[in-house]
Amino acid sequence: METKRCKGCNDSSPDSMKKFRQIEQALQDCCKSWGYQEIRTPMLEYLHLFTAAGTLTPGMLRRVYSFLDWDGWSGERVVLKPEGTIPAARYYIENGGGEIARLYYVTNNFIFEETGTKARERWQGGVEFIGAGGATVDVELISMALEVLGRSGFSKVKLNLSHAGLVRALLANLNVSETEQNNLFNRILDGEITALEGIRPDNSEMVKIFELILDMKGKSSAFLRNIKAMVPTQYKDIKEALNDLLSSTELLDELGITYQIDLTSGKGFEYYTGIIFRLALNGQNIGGGGRYDALIPLLGGEKKAAAGFALYMDRLVNILAVKEENEAESVSIEAVDGSEKLTFKYAEAMRQAGYCTVIKAGSTDNARWKLRIDNRGGISLIDDKIKKEYNTSSLEEAVATVRGENVL
Amino acid sequence: MSFKVALPKGRLMEDTAAVLTDAEWGFDGYHAKARFYRLKSKKYPDVEAKIFHEKDIPIQVAVGNYDIGICGLDWVEELVSKYPNSEVINLYNLGYGKGALYAASAADINQVEEIGSNGQTVRIASEYPNLAEALAEKLRLKHFVIYPLWGAAEAYPPENAELILLPRKTPQELLERGLKPLFKMLDFRACLIANKKSLKNKDMGRLVSSIIDNLPPAEEDSASEITDEQPSKVEVWNLKDNELKMALPDGHQQPHVRKLFAAAGIEMTDYPSETGNRRPKSPSLSDVAFKLIRPQDMPLQVANGNFDIAITGRDWLTDHLYQFPSSPVEELLDLKYGWVRIVAVVDNDVPIESVADYKEYYKGKNVRIATEYTNIADYYARNNHMVKYRIVPTWGATEAFIPEDADIMVENTETGGTIKRHNLKIVDTIFESTACIIANKESKKNKVKKAEMDKIVKLMCKALEEGQ
Secondary structure, three states, rough: OOOOOOOOOOOOOOOHHHHHHHHHHHHHHHHHHOOEEOOOOOEEHHHHOOOOOOOOHHHOOOOOOOEEOOOOOOEEEEEEOOOOOOHHHHHHHOOOOOEEEEEEEEEEEOOOOOOOOOOOOOEEEEEOOOOOOOOOHHHHHHHHHHHHHHOOOOOEEEEEEEEHHHHHHHHHHHOOOOOHHHHHHHHHHHOOOOHHHOOOOOOHHHHHHHHHHHHOOHHHHHHHHHHHHHHHOOOOOHHHHHHHHHHHHHHHHHOOOOOOOOOOOOOOOOOOEEEEEEEEEOOOEEEEEEOOOHHHOOOOOOOEEEEEEEEEEEHHHHHOOOOOOOOOEEEEEEOOOOOOOHHHEEEEEHHHOOOOEEEEEOOOOOEEEEEEEOOOOOEEEEEEEOOEEEEOHHHHHHHHHHHHOOOO | EEEEEEEEHHHHHHHOOOOOOOOOOOOOOOOOOOOOOOEOOOOOOOOEEEEEEEOOOHHHHHHOOEEEEEHHHHHHHHHHHHHHOOOOOEEEEEOOOEEEEEEEEEOOOOOHHOOOOOOOOOOEEEEEHHHHHHHHHOOOOOOEEEEEEOOOOOHHHOOOEEEEEEEEEHHHHHHOOOEEEEEEEEOEEEEEEEEEEEHHHHHHHHHHHHHHHOOOOOOOOOOOOOOOOOOOOOOOOOOOOOOOOOOOOOOHHHHHHHHHHHHOHHHHHHHHOOOOOOOOOOOOOOEEEEEEEEEHHHHHHOOOOOOOEEEEEEEHHHHHHHHOOOOEEEEEEOOOOOOOEEEEEOOOOOOOOOOOHHHHHOOOEEEEEEEOOOHHHHHHHHHHHOOOEEEEEEOHHHHHHOOOOOOOOEEEEOOOOOHHHEEEEEEEEEEEEOOOEEEEEHHHHHHHHHHHHHHHHHHHHHHHHOOO
16 A cells, blocks of 8 residues: 655655755854844644735635634634744734844745645745834845845845835725725735736826836836835825835945845735845745734734745755765664674764764665674774774774774 | 436426436436436436435536536535636536525624624634635635534524525525525526536537427526615524523424423424424423524534534434534433434445454555545544545435445434445444434533523423333
8 A cells, every 4th residue: 555645745855854954054043143033833823813804815815724623613713824924923912022022933834736746835934023113124134034045055046125015005096996906916916917907097197107116127226216206295105105115225225235126026915014025046936025014913912013034945945055065974883692782882982972873773884984893892893985994902992993093 | 438417306306307308318216206316317328327415416526426417506616616626617507496695694784894893703604614714705804613504594693693605596585584685695506517527538418418408498587686675573582691592403303302392391382383483482491592403503503602402313413523522512311212323334245244344345445435424434434444535425315325436325224224225235333323402511500501401301301201
């Protein structure tokens, strides 16, 4: 009877895990150095955390794994968490909040994907800054994301910027209902770049500005400043959003961080209210984040500005080349009959000396150093790399030989 | 090449049978009193047809067990709303069986935006739980629960649900029952559906055209749109403090319950009701609020606190407890009528005589277990260490599934006659079931409610003893 893994789920091989831990270590080192603390939230959360308008787009909500728990007779459903920000926000509220919280986590999420060829379980490293807004925080998060990628060994990361507030402000000036505005916002955020084709404001003054803003792809802060100047004063919401985006782009310019503006580069989450950024490598999205000032109050907390990002660990692992490092050479210890109790002592000594040591079982032996102990305590040591045998009379001598101290 | 056709029982049976008669398919047993669920066509000897509950048909066609089927569009939408990639396609609107799915609430709600606006959990009751979920998402409800029902959704508002989703021909039918139709989710009629692969690979043209060429004139579009008309005044519960809430069965159990109540000296007004009143009263039990719902739904409705006490079958209680082992529902009293065995059944020709034979016969096979008792069957499969198994939920006519579409059936039986008639045999009796009184353990902690429950149980016990 065959046993196979579930559709849409992937195993991680030892090599993949090495790469995963490398990226995870880079995230941990970076976050610690910027003053962030690690948290973990459970795999199961209540469905109602994700259902309200302003959390997930309907497109995403339809793909959440939800079910009745063993005590779910009330009808209340639980989910396998589909993303990390909302649970982190819940954690923040439930654990007393505090003025500023700098949090990070590494988690797996579940979201259904119908072909079964893409992952339904995804790993991400998430970072959240709760308690303050402004360009400094937005740029802090962007800088951290780029730093983690740099530390992990990635280069040539592309940064795309959008702005949820600007998209919403534009949509509010179209002659469409609020429901249709929300629909268009979600479609744009779900990546549907053609959503605004053919839709324009009635007001001819706005049409020009609308088209300029939609055509903002690739433009710079200077362009944003020009558009801002052209927008009549009465369109306060558009001006405010442009200001907000400009404050971040100007700071990025000063720091020498390059970016592309692309309004349609938000994806999947209704909770964004301000800047949205996407990170891409080799044409693939490898992470992103943004500002979500309305989320904490929506979940029942106080009014708190918040922003964050996530890096998609699975995609990064696939792109990352294996780090060439000199792995510690390993030792295997084989006991000849009657000397088994010595093997543990000898293995411990080798490990203390810093060597990966296996107690041999089966016929395969890939270790460089092969140690055989007989029941009189005699030790034979073979260096399989140079095919040389050493006769050593004690454990200390064996350790010294492996270290290269005894070799003539 | 053979063709498998799924035909509906229930509301569409008469009209569908008329179409197939006009098309001269030559079925012997396709009528309301059908004793067999398998049909052979005299005109098309390569056609095998089976009769199913309508809700099963889109599923059976989608999974490829059947090439074509006839059912209401509402059930097709119920399937594809949750599983949009189902391999089923709507070929043709057959014009009869007209109706609409309405979202409705109690009379005091004026528009759908009011639902959930107070931040409370919205209880949505429906025989269409997938469409109910789609409705909750559409309304962007934050807190909601879905009560999947076997029927009688109209009984729930206002006391037991804020919103229901149910089929009716016109909104007037809801207004007459004191319910406010809020909006129409969809219009439906009977439709001819096909499995997508069958459509590509099998030549079913003559079957399809014989149906389409013999359709009656389409039913006229009557007034299914919602107007400003207000619901009739219908008396709902006016619960006093600590008043006990009791669920009684609708349907064919009513005469049994009525008889038992009479023997217990419990007088009931308007039960059974000729006007469809679902809130009878009892002069003998004036501190009890009664409501009629389907017995299959009672354990869940007692567990969630909508009711304190109910009369249902032990089979449904057991199914509920396998799904929710720590549920607060318990059996209070065996009412000793409505005895059935819950049995495991296989095809006569299969070399299984008892559970001891399962392991060997089903080794390496994917065992399909068809049942209305999905949780009992799930537990049964695991308890018998079936390694690879799938539960096939059915809504009746389960005998029709074996052997082509299921290997084992978990079903209730009184005499075993239906099972024998379908060339099946019982290999295991899982447990015995009778009607019983069930109660919520939390409600028993309320002294006033407990006293009322004890009173009912005592009266019923006495009636049972005297009846023996």
